[in-house]
Amino acid sequence: MAFQPQLKILISRDEIAKAVDRLASEIERDYQDKQPLLIGVLKGSFVFMADLIRQLDLPLELDFVRLASYGAAKESSGKVRIIQGVTTPIKGRDVLVIEDIVDTGITIYFLLDYLKKKQPASLKLCTLTDKPSRRRVPVPIDYRGFTVSNKFIVGYGLDLDQKFRNLPDIYTLED
Ligand code: 5GP
Ligand code: MG
16 A cells, blocks of 8 residues: 555644744844845745745845755755756855755755855855754754754655645654
8 A cells, every 4th residue: 555644733834924924024134235145945945935035025036056965765865966056146145045944954064065165245044944853963043933853844845755845834744
């Protein structure tokens, strides 16, 4: 029989919306008189980013990167590579990276290092969720939506084997 994962609601769409509002207020306050370049990490962050930018009254610009760290499994391979890099010039820009989740930190550590080499004026990180119990490399998080426990989560952009990204709430996977 096909694998039937049990989904249990962890964070409701209302709670997400409130967190997005709060994060947008913090970001707006910190980037007054700036024109930040928001860089979304594909694919997971696209739903969060779409909601977040519509709460930001700033002359912002967008770009995306696509990285590979996870295969089809739930465990990080520990190796990261860039599948699609940024196309916007970054030198001298105020760059804000938008992530769905920081787990071991390996992916975002690699990305921040890649972006730092391009000499942005500033470089900050906003993540919807943070799983600190699994951290293997230190990652400075400037804007954090939720701290989550050590369970695999899906929904609101987050996937399991490319499924469940379209769920409006965030669920834990019970197997
Ligand atoms: P890290 O390199 O920090 O271990 O994790 C990088 C990526 O793994 C995240 O951007 C995300 O795509 C994926 N990931 C880590 N934890 C989870 C999780 O609980 N659920 C889902 N769907 N993806 C996760
Ligand atoms: Mg991701």
